[in-house]
Amino acid sequence: MNSNQELSGIQKAFPLLTEKNVDMKKEIVAGITTFLTMAYIIAVNPSTLAAAGMDAGALVTGTCLAAAIGCFIMGFMANLPFALASGMGLNAFFAYTVVLKGGVPWETALTAVFVEGIIFLFLTLFKVREAVVNSIPLNMKHAVTAGIGIFIAFLGLKGSGLVVANEATLVSMGALSPTVIFAFIGLFIVGIMDKKGRKGAILAGIAVSSVMAWIYAYMNPEAASALGIYLPDGIFKYQSIKPIAGKVDFAFLAHPKDIGNFFVVVCTFLFVDFFDTVGTLVGVASRANMLDEEGNVPNVGRALLSDSLATMIGALLGVSTVTTYVESSTGVLAGGRTGYTAITVGVLFLVAMFFSPIFIAIPACATAPALIYVGYLMISSMHEIDIHNVTEGLPAFITVISMALTYSIGDGLTIGILSYVIINLLYNLFSKPEDRKHVSAVMIVLGILFLVKLLFL
Numbered sequence: 173m174n175s176n177q178e179l180s181g182i183q184k185a186f187p188l189l190t191e192k193n194v195d196m197k198k199e200i201v202a203g204i205t206t207f208l209t210m211a212y213i214i215a216v217n218p219s220t221l222a223a224a225g226m227d228a229g230a231l232v233t234g235t236c237l238a239a240a241i242g243c244f245i246m247g248f249m250a251n252l253p254f255a256l257a258s259g260m261g262l263n264a265f266f267a268y269t270v271v272l273k274g275g276v277p278w279e280t281a282l283t284a285v286f287v288e289g290i291i292f293l294f295l296t297l298f299k300v301r302e303a304v305v306n307s308i309p310l311n312m313k314h315a316v317t318a319g320i321g322i323f324i325a326f327l328g329l330k331g332s333g334l335v336v337a338n339e340a341t342l343v344s345m346g347a348l349s350p351t352v353i354f355a356f357i358g359l360f361i362v363g364i365m366d367k368k369g370r371k372g373a374i375l376a377g378i379a380v381s382s383v384m385a386w387i388y389a390y391m392n393p394e395a396a397s398a399l400g401i402y403l404p405d406g407i408f409k410y411q412s413i414k415p416i417a418g419k420v421d422f423a424f425l426a427h428p429k430d431i432g433n434f435f436v437v438v439c440t441f442l443f444v445d446f447f448d449t450v451g452t453l454v455g456v457a458s459r460a461n462m463l464d465e466e467g468n469v470p471n472v473g474r475a476l477l478s479d480s481l482a483t484m485i486g487a488l489l490g491v492s493t494v495t496t497y498v499e500s501s502t503g504v505l506a507g508g509r510t511g512y513t514a515i516t517v518g519v520l521f522l523v524a525m526f527f528s529p530i531f532i533a534i535p536a537c538a539t540a541p542a543l544i545y546v547g548y549l550m551i552s553s554m555h556e557i558d559i560h561n562v563t564e565g566l567p568a569f570i571t572v573i574s575m576a577l578t579y580s581i582g583d584g585l586t587i588g589i590l591s592y593v594i595i596n597l598l599y600n601l602f603s604k605p606e607d608r609k610h611v612s613a614v615m616i617v618l619g620i621l622f623l624v625k626l627l628f629l
């Protein structure tokens with residue numbers, strides 16, 4: 173093989189290396205922005221998974237390492253600005269449902285995550301997932317973007333303390349606490365800086381809110397801790413990953429009774445991960461105007477491959493399902509377009525592994541401005557939807573609203589796609605042949621699978 177062939181082989185494997193005219197400053201700012209909006213996972217993942225009996229210190233290292241490797245794979249192999257880390261819905265399912273409620277040892281739950289990653293990989297290699305992503309109608313893709321927008325704005329409003337739980341009405345407005353004030357000052361700074369065309373607006377919002385929160389914690393430590401605000405308790409700290417790494421264990425296969433249970437857990441992980449990832453890729457790429465003329469995500473196969481590899485590696489390192497983060501939209505809106513954004517996020521996760529006290533101390537009220545602002549930007553996709561055509565507009569609306577109100581991207585997608593198929597098939601049933609709409613085979617198969625899931629799982 174001559175060196176030219178070798179070079180093109182490497183370039184084929186890592187399309188990032190063929191990228192020309194990259195605005196490196198923009199990519200790095202985008203990477204920092206995405207990282208700051210998702211850095212909370214360095215604190216949240218250990219506290220959630222520790223409830224399953226795992227070592228919290230090791231989980232800080234495992235969470236950072238798995239996220240970094242996932243981001244590097246996405247950056248180098250798919251050349252996309254998407255960042256990965258352990259998903260929030262999936263870590264809670266892992267700890268509270270599978271381990272605590274189901275009585276499954278955490279080592280076996282990690283094995284289920286690993287197996288889910290392998291199945292995900294095979295579905296990707298056989299292009300099943302690509303076919304699924306590419307046959308979602310364009311109106312539904314825009315609905316997914318808008319739905320994720322409301323979903324993350326909801327996460328931000330909850331994190332700020334403005335929206336709180338209410339037994340009678342599910343949610344209501346909370347008190348005008350310092351966290352609400354810090355979050356909204358940050359949000360207004362983001363909005364004004366953006367209007368003035370300043371770069372790094374989202375980043376500045378997070379920084380200003382964090383500093384205000386830390387000053388408050390310095391002056392009123394007790395009141396601040398009641399609001400979840402803490403000063404960084406140091407700067408440098410590294411914790412060994414040994415207690416959780418390499419614990420994937422197939423010993424349960426010796427007990428046939430446990431195999432059925434294991435299968436159900438794997439299927440649930442797969443279902444949630446699959447549709448969350450598909451929804452997130454489509455939604456974030458659409459917001460970034462990265463979809464091609466047919467409305468498809470570029471390099472989608474490689475993005476899905478990166479996601480499944482990251483899940484498998486994450487399980488081997490000892491953390492729950494690693495998935496493509498919806499917070500990637502913040503970096504994309506800060507101008508990130510290539511794998512360099514994802515690689516920047518990966519490097520910051522590696523750095524964070526050694527400076528965990530600082531990143532752990534960024535409070536929810538400081539990531540809230542980014543989440544609410546990006547939610548506002550993403551909801552603009554609504555005007556791309558053919559809303560007056562009820563067979564397109566109604567399922568799109570159901571997707572948007574159920575994504576936020578079920579607090580789940582996967583559930584919103586399930587309900588939305590099922591509605592699309594039912595509404596359009598019913599319309600066809602009562603229409604003349606020339607008026608009927610084309611509903612793709614993939615959408616019909618998805619509709620049947622979602623129905624089975626809703627009825628039996």
Ligand SMILES: Nc1nc2[nH]cnc2c(=O)[nH]1
Nearest residue numbers: 259260261452496497498
């Ligand atoms: N897409 C997605 N983004 C997230 N951000 C935090 N958790 C998640 C998750 O589970 N899925």
